[in-house]
Amino acid sequence: MLNSTGELELSNEDNPEIISELASLALSGGKSSAGVPEKTGYPDSVYVMAANIFQGIRIEKSAQKVLIQYGNEPLRSLSESEDQSFRRLSYELAFSALKYQDILETILIDSCIFPSTTIPDHLSSLIIVMLYDFQDRKFQTRVLSDNEESISEVQEVENLLNSFKIKLAAALARCRIKHDALSIYHILPETVRKQELRASTLPLYAWINTCKISPEEVYNNLKRRGYHKVKSVLHVDDKVFAVDQHCYDVLIFPSHLQNDLINIDLFKDYKLIFQDKSRSLAVHSVKALLNMDDDILMVNTGSWYTVAHMSVLTNNNTSKVFVCGVQSQAKDPDLKTLFTKMGCKNIEILHDLFINIELKDHRLQKVKVILLLPRCSGLGVSNPVEFILNEHEDTEFLKDHSQGGISEDKLHILAQQQYEQLTHAMKFTKAQAVVYCTCSVYPEENEAVVKKALEFQDLGNKVQPYRILLFSLLSVSPFLSQHPLLSAVGCGGKPLVPLTRPFRAA
Secondary structure: OOOOOEEEEEOOOOHHHHHHHHHHHHOOOOOOOOOOOOOOOOHHHHHHHHHHHHHHHOOOOOOOOOOOOOOOOOOOOOOOOOHHHHHHHHHHHHHHHHHHHHHHHHHHHOOOOOOOOOOOOOHHHHHHHHHHHHHHHHOOOOOOOOOOOHHHHHHHHHHHHHHHHHHHHHHHHHHHHHHHOOOHHHHOOOOHHHHHEEEHHHHHHEEEEEOOOOHHHHHHHHHHOOOOOOOOOOOOOOOOOEOOOOOOEEEOOOOHHHHHHHHHHHHOOHHHHHOOHHHHHHHHHHHHOOOOOEEEEEEEOHHHHHHHHHHHHHHOOOOOEEOOOOOOHHHHHHHHHHHHOOOOOOOEEEEOOOOHOOOOOHHHHOOEEEEOOOOOOOOOOHHHHHHHHHHOOOOOOHHHHOOOOOOOOHHHHHHHHHHHHHHHHHHOOOEEEEEEEOOOOOOHHOOOHHHHHHHOOOOOOOOOEEEEEEEEEEHHHHEEEOOOOEEEOOOOOOOOOOOOOOOOEE
16 A cells, blocks of 8 residues: 555565565566466576676675675585576576666665565575566566475575565565656666667577588478478567578577577587677688688687687688687697587697787798687677677676676777787788677777777788778678677788678689
């Protein structure tokens, strides 16, 4: 009921009707729930992993603004699962809690969970991620599987949240009313909301490992599984796929098919590999600039799948793919095992930082194209969780995405690093082209870096200076807005043709 000031005033009695009404006011999603299955919660181990991820990336606040104290020690997990679906659920839950951190903390204070109850600081992160999920499923009881192993800390927090669920629902409703928002989703910054909307419409991209299987065999395999080949997967809810118009070995699937596809042999056996299309565009642009015996140098690759794709595309050449910056030799056996499973034979790992590699290094004298995928803000990425899982990006990446931007100081540092790497790449006198691919929306990391590098290039060692052609991926496909710039810097009078067809030397 409303009190004299117009605020919701409730007792802590378990009234399902009140909870239902309040929950309808306070849903986190901004879209209709029609046809969407009811959410039933996660296994205990997902909550623990999500809490540990959140603990590492939560927004630090000044002493004057701190509402809740967080511990420093991670929660103990029953198992360190490497299952991709388990990790994806944990990262998604942690990222959702991060986006709503301010709101969730306010709700915990407003509902009197803090500071009235005695709660150890080391459980605060777990409370935040479990509260996000609790309100997301309309404060309904979690459905537990019979064979699930329980974790005492999760059970403790769940009992606490259940005992306060009416007050939590009321606090959440007040928060929505205060901001005059249809849901707490609409309280998020506009940039974050646009990112979520874009991510929900993006299809899945997967490239075919032609070292292990032909495109025709993939098509037939998918057809036997009930998939149909179409020209476009836009607005299609069926089991369909399409061939990408820019990369002949890339297939496109509707996003709702991800869980179905992950479990089929094509993906388990490394015959099809999920990866963002921008990475495929990058390696295809390099391939089109090569002669049969030209070598490639890859810098800041992120995902080893990008290296593997480059190797697969040059499998019939005598080219070598050099990968620099693998500083830990302990990774070598794992990487070699992965590349062997994928059928890749022409990869050579360098343990040097790119900026420290000498221009006359005897190993790199046949390198004709350098592929530079610089560390960047990544604010153009629509689905940061998938990007982290596929590109091995640091979890700090999520913090900037949850705020919809980065600080000027951090942007300046990144741009300076990109400039140093790009200018170093341009000093390799035998290289004929540099392909530069970012996942940033900031001009400071894109056009400005490339323009500055061209202005200060050393012309003393080259017969022909580098020239540039910028390609905005936004103009190629609306689905590529998460990776808005692919640049090709060429020299020797060999400009590149537009990205709407494969790159070729003129």
